[in-house]
Amino acid sequence: MPISEDQVREALRAVRYPGFSRDIVSFGLIKGIDVNDGEIKVQLALATNDPNVPATIKNDAEKVLHALNGVRTAKVLIDIHAPPAGAGAQVGPQRLPGIKHVIAVASGKGGVGKSTVAANLAIALEKAKARVGLCDCDIYGPSISTMFGTRERPTATDENKIIPIEQYNLKLMSMGFLLDDTSPAILRGPMVTRYTQQFLRQVEWGELDFLILDLPPGTGDIQLTIVQTVALSGAVIVTTPQEVALIDARKAATMFEKVNVPVLGLIENMSYFISPSDNKRYDIFGSGGGEREAKRLRVPLLGQIPIDIATRESGDRGHPIVAEDPQSPVAREFSKIAQAIREKLA
Ligand SMILES: Nc1ncnc2c1ncn2[C@@H]1O[C@H](COP(=O)(O)OP(=O)(O)O)[C@@H](O)[C@H]1O
Numbered sequence: 309m310p311i312s313e314d315q316v317r318e319a320l321r322a323v324r325y326p327g328f329s330r331d332i333v334s335f336g337l338i339k340g341i342d343v344n345d346g347e348i349k350v351q352l353a354l355a356t357n358d359p360n361v362p363a364t365i366k367n368d369a370e371k372v373l374h375a376l377n378g379v380r381t382a383k384v385l386i387d388i389h390a391p392p393a394g395a396g397a398q399v400g401p402q403r404l405p406g407i408k409h410v411i412a413v414a415s416g417k418g419g420v421g422k423s424t425v426a427a428n429l430a431i432a433l434e435k436a437k438a439r440v441g442l443c444d445c446d447i448y449g450p451s452i453s454t455m456f457g458t459r460e461r462p463t464a465t466d467e468n469k470i471i472p473i474e475q476y477n478l479k480l481m482s483m484g485f486l487l488d489d490t491s492p493a494i495l496r497g498p499m500v501t502r503y504t505q506q507f508l509r510q511v512e513w514g515e516l517d518f519l520i521l522d523l524p525p526g527t528g529d530i531q532l533t534i535v536q537t538v539a540l541s542g543a544v545i546v547t548t549p550q551e552v553a554l555i556d557a558r559k560a561a562t563m564f565e566k567v568n569v570p571v572l573g574l575i576e577n578m579s580y581f582i583s584p585s586d587n588k589r590y591d592i593f594g595s596g597g598g599e600r601e602a603k604r605l606r607v608p609l610l611g612q613i614p615i616d617i618a619t620r621e622s623g624d625r626g627h628p629i630v631a632e633d634p635q636s637p638v639a640r641e642f643s644k645i646a647q648a649i650r651e652k653l654a
């Protein structure tokens with residue numbers, strides 16, 4: 309049986325975009341496949357400034373093609389173009405006009421407290437007299453709308469720009485403001501990419517010192533879209549002290565390294581629990597994990613947030629803890645983290 313084009317395409321699904329969970333086929337990089345009597349030629353096109361990306365893809369792709377039954381030669385040709393300039397461009401990280409620093413809050417694993425951290429960090433920065441925006445990039449599972457207790461609908465300007473919602477003097481954008489209910493958005497890949505780009509480029513953020521991006525977990529489509537759309541000043545990785553979370557945190561850190569985004573540091577969330585009844589400390593998810601991982605990644609451990617009932621309750625009620633109780637230990641830890649980030653970026 310001669311090798312078919314479909315077989316080649318299927319085989320290429322095993323090749324990932326370096327640092328990301330998405331494969332090169334679903335990301336639409338394949339421009340042509342030519343199979344002739346066991347001689348395979350694949351044409352790819354991608355936009356990047358990083359020479360390692362095409363080299364890795366070429367190497368990985370040729371490897372999987374050589375493993376096909378009946379292959380004689382396998383050649384992968386990559387057409388590399390520089391990321392285009394201009395608004396609405398599909399790829400190419402660019403500075404967002406008027407915004408000094410864009411910071412991604414990321415994690416490998418879900419439910420570790422990214423949104424909680426992103427919301428409270430944004431408020432802590434604002435309290436330190438910065439102009440701050442918070443963009444909920446979790447298109448499938450938005451939570452910033454809930455955490456800020458508003459489902460106000462954004463309006464648009466005459467130039468078709470979306471006006472963000474204002475709360476606690478922060479500019480907010482979330483899919484939760486656009487959906488009618490809280491059910492996760494059922495969206496296909498390309499739509500998610502478009503929403504993500506619109507949230508970044510088509511929102512009237514105005515002049516900001518910091519735009520905080522609350523990312524979904526993992527290293528998928530949305531992350532890839534973000535790093536290709538905006539120039540990030542850095543990323544903050546949230547993890548719990550548990551080994552499973554740390555492994556995923558490492559993956560997230562690697563993803564940012566691959567695209568030359570500095571990891572500003574690690575935040576360990578749910579670090580410990582102080583029992584209100586006896587004031588004793590319990591290391592529910594183990595201890596020292598964040599510290600070890602930060603050392604391994606050679607980044608600072610920016611802070612440790614305990615498991616805290618008030619933090620959870622205030623988030624659920626729509627008034628993040630830093631706004632509701634600025635003197636609480638958790639709020640002070642967030643202020644310390646905000647200060648460390650300001651200093652790092654100053
Ligand atoms: N330090 C904490 N103490 C108590 N509850 C927390 C803490 N951090 C997060 N939570 C709770 O855990 C759940 C998941 O947090 P969330 O910030 O939505 O995580 P993610 O964005 O990573 O999925 C939420 O209900 C949140 O209130």
Ligand SMILES: [Mg+2]
Pocket residue numbers: 422423424446451522523524
């Ligand atoms: Mg979240």
